Amino acid sequence: MTDVKQHWEERYGQRDRIWSGHVNRWLAEIVAPLAPGRALDLGCGEGGDSLWLAEHGWDVVGVDISDTALGRAAEEAAKRGLTAKVRFVQTNLSESFPDGVFDLVSAQFLQSMVHLDRERIFAAATRAVAVGGVLIVVDHGAAPPWAPPEVHEHRFATLDEVLASIDLGDGTWERLRAEVVERDAVGPDGQAGVLSDNLIVLRRVA
Template sequence: MTDVKQHWEERYSQRDRIWSGHVNRWLAEVAAPLKPGRALDLGCGEGGDTLWLAEHGWEVVGVDISDTALRRAAEEADKRGLADRVQLRQTDLSASFPDGVFDLVSAQFLQSMVHLDRERIFAAAARAVAPGGVLIVVDHAAAPPWAPPEVHEHRFSTVDEVLATIDLGEGSWERLRADVVERDATGPDGQSGVLSDNLIVLRRST
């Protein structure tokens, strides 16, 4: 077991559920008007995005480093009758990447306090987008209002800095979105606040 995998296994073992189970807002907004095809969900966690995509007609590969998270996602897929539309794979994305091409590749908050080779992952993600397909990357742009002081001291990347880490390789791309966006959210103790995210949406032309 790598230190990175151990970190996430310990994180998921803290509670029966870590995430809300709901789809991330920006993924839903971007994916809703698209024609369903094959999708790749990077860092799928307990499957909120993966299962939403499957419910909306996509064939989805969800990858995560945590076996615990993937087991929970699989159980939820079975419960909702979506197992035939979902493939879940245990993967350390800093070391390997799923084969194939996809009509939608999603990296939602693929940020970590432990090692994560984002440049390698984003380059592989771009290569995995089929012509006409979409790459969506969403990052935290600032700390939540309820975060502890040390998180507020952390410098978050700007949209342009995140874009600079994405090696698009060969081919032509259309920039659909590259903005800081805001959403209402509720903190762990019921606090209300506004969160800022970097939203990057790119469409591969060729």
């Protein structure tokens, strides 16, 4: 087990469930008007986004490094009768990337306090987007108010820095959105706060 995988296994082992299970707000907002197709959910965690996409007609591949998280996601997919629409794959995205071409590639908060080769991942992600397809990247722009001190000490990338880290290769892309957005959120112990996110939406046109 690599140090990175161990980190996330320990993180998911802290509670029976880490995330809310709900779809991320920006993903739902952006995907709602799109025609369903094939979707790739990078860093899918316990499957909230993947399951929402499957329920809305998408054929989904959800990828994460944590077997614990993926086990929870697969269990929930079975409960909802979605096993024919969503498949969960364990991989370290810094080392390998799923095969195939997708109409939607989503990286929602694909950030880590341990090693994560985001430039390599984003380069592979752009290659995986079909012509006419969409790439969505959403990052935390700042630490949540309830985060521990070490997270507040962490320097988060700016919107421009995130854009610069996305290698678009030889494709031709239309920038649909690239902005800093805010949302109301609730912390793990019920704390209310306003979070700042970097939101990037790109469509491959050639």
